Amino acid sequence: MKIRVASGIAGSILLFFVVWSGQIILGLFIFLLSILALGEFYSAVSNIGCKPIKFVGYLSSIYMLLLCSGDTLKSLGINIRFLFNYRSILLTIFLALLVLFCYIIFLHNKYNITDISVTVFAILYIVFLFSFVILIRNMVNGFYYVWLIFIGAFATDTFAYFSGYLFGKHKLMPEISPKKTVEGSIGGIVGCAVIMGLYGMYLNYNNLANGIQLYHFIILGILCGIISQIGDWSASAIKRYVKIKDYGDIMPGHGGVLDRFDSILFTAPVVYFYLSNLLF
Incomplete structure (x- = not known):
């Protein structure tokens, strides 16, 4: 219990510092959490024989970070408005699915539909839901x-x-x-x-x-x-x-x-x- 309380207090202090430091630091922090959480999830499902396409999940964290941090980046003179175009978002989703299906087509002896399913599930469960933290901070x-x-x-x-x-x-x-x-x-x-x-x-x-x-x-x-x-x-x-x-x-x-x-x-x-x- 003492260890749990002590680490909880330390984590709360770190969290306050991150949020107080501004949108960029918080965005990087959420990005890091997404990467770590994806790694944990992919490691967990590997226990039941799944082989997630990890790099697609990690790339999605980068894209979501950029998508949610557009206003912050614009204030720094970095314009990524093309990412906010709905066509760009749809294209990104299509390309991600295309890559995933290529795995079960050309590497069908190693990957199957379950593997790409857990890959997509992790992106929705972790990266997509984490992105709302950044969206709220940008309000x-x-x-x-x-x-x-x-x-x-x-x-x-x-x-x-x-x-x-x-x-x-x-x-x-x-x-x-x-x-x-x-x-x-x-x-x-x-x-x-x-x-x-x-x-x-x-x-x-x-x-x-x-x-x-x-x-x-x-x-x-x-x-x-x-x-x-x-x-x-x-x-x-x-x-x-x-x-x-x-x-x-x-x-x-x-x-x-x-x-x-x-x-x-x-x-x-x-x-x-x-x-x-x-x-x-």
Whole structure:
């Protein structure tokens, strides 16, 4: 427990520094996390005999980073508007699929449809979902909004853990995650709504909420409290299937990148689409 708490505090400090440092540093950080998470996922599925096309997944991380960081790069005098053209996006998707199918055509003795399927799944699951962190940071007042993602994930995880530890009696889904309880799940949702509401009060008090009323933050907290746990259970279900305990050991007491950021992958899109509907 002490190691878990210590590494959690160190990770939180690093996260604050990264977000505070600006869009470029955050973009590079998310890119690095995507690469590490892809490596963890591809290593995990190799346990059941899959052979993902790794370099396609890694290339997708670069493309997504550029796509989501266009405004930042433009401010530096680097214009990549051609990447935002929907034809360019469609062309990129087509070329990626073409390359993947060439593997099962010309290297059919080594690769099959399952291999390219897990390759594409990892891109959608990791790279695509991580990109929403950058998109939120690029919003007006994005520095403050991006914390909603981490509050949604970490508050849920923390309150669910202590609620389950103190009051947990009814198992939620023992086949996937034996320690999860109904009481812990409810505590995670309530705790996330409370912390999100308090953060909303802070933003409104300092005129940083762009006119978003307090009840929206509470609703967002409830949504993140639910979706965050789905992200956690999803990662657990995959681990059960491939028969591993953790995806990695990059953070002592927390496991790998996917073990620590599995909830964030799901809360980021929720925060982005909720805020987008309110602000634009």
